[in-house]
Amino acid sequence: MSDFINEFWNWYVIVIVIGSVLFCALLLWAQSLHRPPPGEVQSTGHVWDETLQEYNNPLPRWWMWLFYITVVFGLVYFALYPGLGNFKGALGWTSVGQYEKEVAKAEAQTKPLFDKYLKMDVATVAADREAIEMGKHLYLTYCIQCHGSDARGARGFPNLTDKDWLWGGEPERIKETIAAGRFGVMPSHAHLGDETIRDLASYVRSLSGLPVDAARVAKGQQAFMESGCIACHGPDAKGNQMLGAPNLTDKVWLHGGTEAKVIETITLGRNNQMPAWQEFLGEGKVHLLTAYVYSLSNTPESK
Ligand code: HEC
Ligand code: HEC
Known part of the structure; x- marks a missing residue:
C-alpha cells in the first residue's frame, strides 16, 4: 500500500475505519438491550389497510451473533493486514511481496532451463526444437503487437523473417537490439x-x-x-x-x-x-528470443 504523504489522511482513515466497526458493535449491543418478554409482540404503531400492522420484533439471536463475529473478524483482520492508514499490519503482508514471491517461485522452476540455453551459442539454440518452441512462445507474448504474429512486420515495424536488417542480422547484433532496444x-x-x-x-x-x-x-x-x-x-x-x-x-x-x-x-x-527488453525479461529470455528471431531468417526456406 502506498503511504500517505500527509499524516492527516493516515489518521482520517484510521478514525473512520475503527469508528465504523465500533459503531456497528454499539448498534448491535443497543438493539439487544430491549427485548420484550417471550410471547409478547411490540408494534411500531403503523397500520395499513385497516388491520395490517408493522411489528417491532428484535433481531434473531443467531443473526446478532453472526454480526458480532464479523465485527471481531474485522478487528483481527485490521490488526494482521494493512488497512488502517499507514499501519502495515502485524503479518507485514503486501500485494507486491506476494507477487514477487510467486514470480520468484516460477523463476526458480524455469531458471535451470534458461541457464542451459544461455551457455549455448545462438545458432546452436536456434537449431534446438524445444528452445525454439519456448522462443516462439515468448515472441507471441511480447512481440506480435508490433511485428505481427507471422513476424513479417507492418509499416514502420520491420519484417524479421527476411535477410534485410536495419541493425544487423548477426546473432550478437540481434541480441543487442532486443536487449537494449534501438532508436x-x-x-x-x-x-x-x-x-x-x-x-x-x-x-x-x-x-x-x-x-x-x-x-x-x-x-x-x-x-x-x-x-x-x-x-x-x-x-x-x-x-x-x-x-x-x-x-x-x-x-x-x-x-x-x-x-x-x-x-x-x-x-x-x-x-x-x-523497446529494450533485458531489464524486463532477463538475459535468459532475451537469449531465447534472439535464437527465435535468428531462426526465422536462417532456415532453408528463408531468403
Ligand atoms: C542522421 C542519419 C540520416 C540522415 C542524414 C538521413 N537519413 Fe534517411 N534514414 C535514416 C534512418 C536511421 C532511417 C530509418 C528510420 C527508421 O528506423 O524508421 C532512414 C530512413 C530513410 C528512408 C525510408 C526508407 C524506408 O525503407 O522506408 C528514406 C527514403 C530515407 N531515409 C532517405 C533519406 C534521404 C533522401 C536523406 C537525405 C536528404 C536522408 N535519408 C538522410 C537516417 C538518416
Ligand atoms: C512497441 C513496438 C515493438 C515491440 C513490442 C517490439 N518491437 Fe522490435 N522493433 C520495433 C521497431 C519500431 C523496430 C525498428 C526500429 C528502427 O526503425 O530502427 C524494431 C526492430 C526490431 C529488430 C531489428 C530489425 C532489424 O532489421 O534490424 C528486431 C530483431 C526486433 N525488433 C525484435 C523484437 C522482438 C524479439 C520483440 C519482442 C521481445 C520486439 N521486437 C518487440 C518495434 C517493436
Whole structure:
C-alpha cells in the first residue's frame, strides 16, 4: 500500500475505519438491550389497510451473533493486514511481496532451463526444437503487437523473417537490439524545399527500380550527395547498420515506397523505437528470443 504523504489522511482513515466497526458493535449491543418478554409482540404503531400492522420484533439471536463475529473478524483482520492508514499490519503482508514471491517461485522452476540455453551459442539454440518452441512462445507474448504474429512486420515495424536488417542480422547484433532496444532516427529535411525533396524521392525510388521522372533523378542524385544523406545512408545508399539507416537500393520499404510516402519520410523525418527488453525479461529470455528471431531468417526456406 502506498503511504500517505500527509499524516492527516493516515489518521482520517484510521478514525473512520475503527469508528465504523465500533459503531456497528454499539448498534448491535443497543438493539439487544430491549427485548420484550417471550410471547409478547411490540408494534411500531403503523397500520395499513385497516388491520395490517408493522411489528417491532428484535433481531434473531443467531443473526446478532453472526454480526458480532464479523465485527471481531474485522478487528483481527485490521490488526494482521494493512488497512488502517499507514499501519502495515502485524503479518507485514503486501500485494507486491506476494507477487514477487510467486514470480520468484516460477523463476526458480524455469531458471535451470534458461541457464542451459544461455551457455549455448545462438545458432546452436536456434537449431534446438524445444528452445525454439519456448522462443516462439515468448515472441507471441511480447512481440506480435508490433511485428505481427507471422513476424513479417507492418509499416514502420520491420519484417524479421527476411535477410534485410536495419541493425544487423548477426546473432550478437540481434541480441543487442532486443536487449537494449534501438532508436531509428531519420532527421527532417523540410529545409531543402519541395522541389529538391521531389528530386531526392525520384532518385531514391530509382535505386529500387521503380518508375520515376528521369529528369529529376540526376538532380536528386546530386542533392543526395550534397545534403548529408550519405553521412548515414552511405554514398552508395546501401545504408549503415551502426545507425540503423536502411539500405535504399533494395525493394524492402520500412515506411512505404510510393512517391508520397518517400516524400513524407524525407520531409518530416522518422523517429522509430524498438523497446529494450533485458531489464524486463532477463538475459535468459532475451537469449531465447534472439535464437527465435535468428531462426526465422536462417532456415532453408528463408531468403
Ligand atoms: C512497441 C513496438 C515493438 C515491440 C513490442 C517490439 N518491437 Fe522490435 N522493433 C520495433 C521497431 C519500431 C523496430 C525498428 C526500429 C528502427 O526503425 O530502427 C524494431 C526492430 C526490431 C529488430 C531489428 C530489425 C532489424 O532489421 O534490424 C528486431 C530483431 C526486433 N525488433 C525484435 C523484437 C522482438 C524479439 C520483440 C519482442 C521481445 C520486439 N521486437 C518487440 C518495434 C517493436
Ligand atoms: C542522421 C542519419 C540520416 C540522415 C542524414 C538521413 N537519413 Fe534517411 N534514414 C535514416 C534512418 C536511421 C532511417 C530509418 C528510420 C527508421 O528506423 O524508421 C532512414 C530512413 C530513410 C528512408 C525510408 C526508407 C524506408 O525503407 O522506408 C528514406 C527514403 C530515407 N531515409 C532517405 C533519406 C534521404 C533522401 C536523406 C537525405 C536528404 C536522408 N535519408 C538522410 C537516417 C538518416
